[in-house]
Amino acid sequence: MKKWFETYLQLDKDIDTNSYRRNITGKLILFLSYIILVAAMLGNFVSGHMVIFYVNITFLTVLSIWLSLVGRHRKYSPQFILHLMALGVLAVVYFKQGTEYTPIWCFLYIFLVMSLYGHKIGLYICLVFMTILLSLLFSFTGETINVMEFFRFSMASCFTLFFAYWAELLISRTFGDLIAAKEQLVSLTKTDALTGLLNRRNFNEVLAVQMSSVDRSNELLALVIIDIDHFKTYNDTFGHPAGDVALIALANLFNVQMKRITDSVFRIGGEEFALLYQTKNEASALKVIEDIRQAVEGLDKYCELEQQITISAGLLHIHANQNITVEKAYELADALLYEAKNSGRNKVVTSS
Numbered sequence: 001m002k003k004w005f006e007t008y009l010q011l012d013k014d015i016d017t018n019s020y021r022r023n024i025t026g027k028l029i030l031f032l033s034y035i036i037l038v039a040a041m042l043g044n045f046v047s048g049h050m051v052i053f054y055v056n057i058t059f060l061t062v063l064s065i066w067l068s069l070v071g072r073h074r075k076y077s078p079q080f081i082l083h084l085m086a087l088g089v090l091a092v093v094y095f096k097q098g099t100e101y102t103p104i105w106c107f108l109y110i111f112l113v114m115s116l117y118g119h120k121i122g123l124y125i126c127l128v129f130m131t132i133l134l135s136l137l138f139s140f141t142g143e144t145i146n147v148m149e150f151f152r153f154s155m156a157s158c159f160t161l162f163f164a165y166w167a168e169l170l171i172s173r174t175f176g177d178l179i180a181a182k183e184q185l186v187s188l189t190k191t192d193a194l195t196g197l198l199n200r201r202n203f204n205e206v207l208a209v210q211m212s213s214v215d216r217s218n219e220l221l222a223l224v225i226i227d228i229d230h231f232k233t234y235n236d237t238f239g240h241p242a243g244d245v246a247l248i249a250l251a252n253l254f255n256v257q258m259k260r261i262t263d264s265v266f267r268i269g270g271e272e273f274a275l276l277y278q279t280k281n282e283a284s285a286l287k288v289i290e291d292i293r294q295a296v297e298g299l300d301k302y303c304e305l306e307q308q309i310t311i312s313a314g315l316l317h318i319h320a321n322q323n324i325t326v327e328k329a330y331e332l333a334d335a336l337l338y339e340a341k342n343s344g345r346n347k348v349v350t351s352s
């Protein structure tokens with residue numbers, strides 16, 4: 001039962017909250033229409049209005065068939081039913097020349113339209129509906145000259161429209177702010193606070209996507225794990241804040257060098273970075289990281305570094321359809337990095 005309810009209401013937490021709210025309003029309209037139609041059908045049967053009773057049954061059947069036929073496109077059903085109800089109200093006003101039940105429907109319609117369409121489009125639809133309704137009412141009240149009643153009704157509907165408009169505007173803005181706050185929170189969990197680079201949390205995810213994208217292209221994926229040489233000494237000599245400045249300068253350099261849409265830069269540990277980029281062949285993959293290594297050597301000339309810093313890197317080539325897991329790829333690249341460290345530092349060791 002709970003599962004059915006969740007599926008029916010599409011209780012998807014990731015959906016944009018305003019669409020979710022509209023979705024709920026739509027479901028509510030469908031549900032209300034069924035209840036009203038069934039209640040009206042029973043009422044007409046009990047009071048012996050057999051013609052209206054048959055009209056009710058026919059309408060319910062048509063509605064059910066229509067809903068099951070449109071199936072996947074059911075999201076437009078609430079709008080359809082709502083406007084059908086509005087037409088019904090206008091027809092009652094026109095033929096019965098009465099306003100007895102009109103206000104309730106009119107006010108309900110305004111609120112439902114606003115929450116289904118949003119305040120902008122909702123306002124236009126409601127204005128059209130109210131203009132038609134008030135013109136019909138005016139043509140009848142003109143006969144009975146009940147100007148006061150007409151005036152009261154017009155004022156009440158204008159007030160309702162105004163209230164519904166502002167309520168919808170306020171609600172959608174509040175939800176909009178919530179979405180923005182959520183996005184900000186997501187971005188905070190995915191990026192490193194010091195350098196603004198993507199963090200370790202994102203690394204496996206992006207690597208998996210890149211590996212499958214390389215499988216579909218003729219390119220080669222380069223996975224580089226980078227570690228700053230003797231960074232502990234740098235920190236101990238110049239202090240932690242100076243170390244932070246060096247980390248930021250490095251991150252900026254990586255960002256400048258990695259500008260293609262498929263390039264990604266991560267800070268995956270304290271002084272450990274990872275680069276992902278696609279190239280034509282192994283030689284050009286090596287050239288990219290070699291250029292970066294050399295640029296780091298000269299970084300102290302352009303940035304406020306206390307002394308020259310160098311990096312060691314392990315470059316792993318990942319070919320299309322290589323059938324390797326994300327974890328294994330990282331393990332291999334990390335092993336190459338340690339080879340670079342053990343063989344003198346300030347160098348790149350590759351898998352070929």
Ligand SMILES: Nc1nc2c(ncn2[C@@H]2O[C@H](COP(=O)(O)OP(=O)(O)OP(=O)(O)O)[C@@H](O)[C@H]2O)c(=O)[nH]1
Nearest residue numbers: 227228229230231232233235240241243244270271
């Ligand atoms: N300033 C600063 N330092 C950090 C940060 N994260 C890690 N570190 C430092 O990075 C240093 C890493 O040192 P080690 O792992 O011993 O390696 P290393 O001194 O670079 O030596 P090799 O890697 O062998 O060349 C430690 O001193 C950490 O405190 C950070 O966010 N800011």
